[in-house]
Amino acid sequence: MNIGLDIMGGDYAPLEVVKGLQNFLSEHTTPAHFFLFGNESQIMPLLQEYNIPASSITVVHAPQVIEMHEHPTKALKEKQQSSIAIGFHFLATGKIDAFISAGNTGAMLVGALFSIKAIEGVLRPTISTIIPKEDGSNGLLLDVGLNADCKPENLNQFALLGSLYAKHILGIDNPKVGLMNVGEEEGKGNLLAQATYPLLKENNAINFIGNVEGRDVLTNKADVMVCEGFTGNIILKLAESLYEITHRKNIQDPYLERFNFENYGGTPVLGVSKPVIIGHGISHAKAFKNMIALAKKMIEANLMEKMKDSFTSK
Amino acid sequence: MNIGLDIMGGDYAPLEVVKGLQNFLSEHTTPAHFFLFGNESQIMPLLQEYNIPASSITVVHAPQVIEMHEHPTKALKEKQQSSIAIGFHFLATGKIDAFISAGNTGAMLVGALFSIKAIEGVLRPTISTIIPKEDGSNGLLLDVGLNADCKPENLNQFALLGSLYAKHILGIDNPKVGLMNVGEEEGKGNLLAQATYPLLKENNAINFIGNVEGRDVLTNKADVMVCEGFTGNIILKLAESLYEITHRKNIQDPYLERFNFENYGGTPVLGVSKPVIIGHGISHAKAFKNMIALAKKMIEANLMEKMKDSFTSK
Numbered sequence: 001m002n003i004g005l006d007i008m009g010g011d012y013a014p015l016e017v018v019k020g021l022q023n024f025l026s027e028h029t030t031p032a033h034f035f036l037f038g039n040e041s042q043i044m045p046l047l048q049e050y051n052i053p054a055s056s057i058t059v060v061h062a063p064q065v066i067e068m069h070e071h072p073t074k075a076l077k078e079k080q081q082s083s084i085a086i087g088f089h090f091l092a093t094g095k096i097d098a099f100i101s102a103g104n105t106g107a108m109l110v111g112a113l114f115s116i117k118a119i120e121g122v123l124r125p126t127i128s129t130i131i132p133k134e135d136g137s138n139g140l141l142l143d144v145g146l147n148a149d150c151k152p153e154n155l156n157q158f159a160l161l162g163s164l165y166a167k168h169i170l171g172i173d174n175p176k177v178g179l180m181n182v183g184e185e186e187g188k189g190n191l192l193a194q195a196t197y198p199l200l201k202e203n204n205a206i207n208f209i210g211n212v213e214g215r216d217v218l219t220n221k222a223d224v225m226v227c228e229g230f231t232g233n234i235i236l237k238l239a240e241s242l243y244e245i246t247h248r249k250n251i252q253d254p255y256l257e258r259f260n261f262e263n264y265g266g267t268p269v270l271g272v273s274k275p276v277i278i279g280h281g282i283s284h285a286k287a288f289k290n291m292i293a294l295a296k297k298m299i300e301a302n303l304m305e306k307m308k309d310s311f312t313s314k
Numbered sequence: 315m316n317i318g319l320d321i322m323g324g325d326y327a328p329l330e331v332v333k334g335l336q337n338f339l340s341e342h343t344t345p346a347h348f349f350l351f352g353n354e355s356q357i358m359p360l361l362q363e364y365n366i367p368a369s370s371i372t373v374v375h376a377p378q379v380i381e382m383h384e385h386p387t388k389a390l391k392e393k394q395q396s397s398i399a400i401g402f403h404f405l406a407t408g409k410i411d412a413f414i415s416a417g418n419t420g421a422m423l424v425g426a427l428f429s430i431k432a433i434e435g436v437l438r439p440t441i442s443t444i445i446p447k448e449d450g451s452n453g454l455l456l457d458v459g460l461n462a463d464c465k466p467e468n469l470n471q472f473a474l475l476g477s478l479y480a481k482h483i484l485g486i487d488n489p490k491v492g493l494m495n496v497g498e499e500e501g502k503g504n505l506l507a508q509a510t511y512p513l514l515k516e517n518n519a520i521n522f523i524g525n526v527e528g529r530d531v532l533t534n535k536a537d538v539m540v541c542e543g544f545t546g547n548i549i550l551k552l553a554e555s556l557y558e559i560t561h562r563k564n565i566q567d568p569y570l571e572r573f574n575f576e577n578y579g580g581t582p583v584l585g586v587s588k589p590v591i592i593g594h595g596i597s598h599a600k601a602f603k604n605m606i607a608l609a610k611k612m613i614e615a616n617l618m619e620k621m622k623d624s625f626t627s628k
Contacts, residue, residue, distance in 0.1 A: 134559050145496055148504035182459055182547040190462035190544045214551025218559055230504045231545045233496040237528025238549065242556070245448050245532055251567045255559070 004096035007038030008065045008083040009103025020288020022050045037062045037083035072106030088115035098295035102279025112269040112276040121311035125271030132258035145233035152196040161270040162224040168301040178212030178222025265290030318410035320397040321352030323417025334602025336364045351376045351397035376400045386420030402429035412609035416593025426583040426590040435625035439585030446572035459547035466510040475584040476538040482615040492526030492536025579604030
């Protein structure tokens, strides 16, 4: 398999990307081949310094960088020689099987939606986050910000995409799907949740267990928790900030440590036809290593094909 | 002042209500007079046991109780002799100046909305929660569940109601108001947030500082954070569950301890013409003591009159 890595993406790039790659290579005996997109003159000395074997990599020179503050669509159009633009070109043309970047999130999303397109039948691709559950397991919350306004059918599709991800990547058999809501009973909630409930209930491709409330997010009531991206994004960023606060206050506990996003690497865009993983701007080596591991897992699990099959058979 | 207390409301009533009253009386030298609504034969022995002075109280016999699972409107109509129904009657007729109950939340809300009515000009009353900020201060989040679907004007009104509460009850001078959102810049967010932003910006009665994200909830970026009740309720219940989890996992820290809802007592219904405070079903003595202290403070601050003035002068 060929994994594409934006060496220039992220606040601590290229150094931390290269260190993440080194860490991955040192832990995996039969690794993938890597396509590294970035400025050759910056990358080469680093690759040497960190003993990245030349046989494992192909460096693709990308003289431009899309900066964090740039307008995504405009930057992607104007900076055709940027690491993100070239990376998506390689992904779209099949030269790589997955693309990873911790660069401009908006540009990554635009690239994912327009360079490689949504799976046929998927109305809106989505992004998710891993939720560390109290009992030690992991759950999945989606959407966490790509779709601030949703229709009931969008949430119904997120439920299926999330279930497939939970099953094939998180290893959860027959994942329980819950609808994020403000009460337990059917009929509770805002208009969107009220209209979504019956769709989820009738969806035979998922294991719907009913509504989940804020108090259920961290428990094992549901494995896959579905909401629009407004609520999901606020939950995600609240959880991230809580981790930072406990760190600043030096509150130490293995459970709180699981809220460190670097454990999970990045966010895959679900519902598009090829694996695209978006990293947090502040990613360090650990996050990059985990993003690479996630890309490998998504390719090996043939996740995108399974998603295509599910949407074709519907 | 006369404070009404539903002695039968809550999972641990009447015992914990009486204990909370005792704790309050022992800490306040010039207290209010209390009207206690409940079953006389159950209350009397407890009042004696806990040495509640007869001069401080008037017991109002209420032979019925609205149970936690009952349908609010139906129960209030059919159980006219319940502690909640009689309490609201006393409040509506001016015999008491505030009413507190940890009983059926729905019945309390219905009572607040229909027995004593909204302040003129207030489209939708709201409920809020105290948010313990990292820096030691307290913030206010609203709505937290009374209004799952909102219009921009509702959120604009919540901002004013919350600001008045923050100023006069929490003691925050010129409270900073933030709009809960998924990005920093104006124009970000779902349709509701996008439409609400300009209203808040133009509202001269509040100190609007822009959008706040999930990561800002626990920081001091804004004192009053405004959202619809769907998102707010999920944040509230997530925070409550987090407190419970840290307790179960024996993670101890003064900051996490501040997430114990009993510290704040209950939730006042804001935007109605008289103080109504709704307690958590699982309230113990500490929560009741704090709810009484809050009712006293709301009466002393003349908060409802200040709210009426603000909405009249608009």
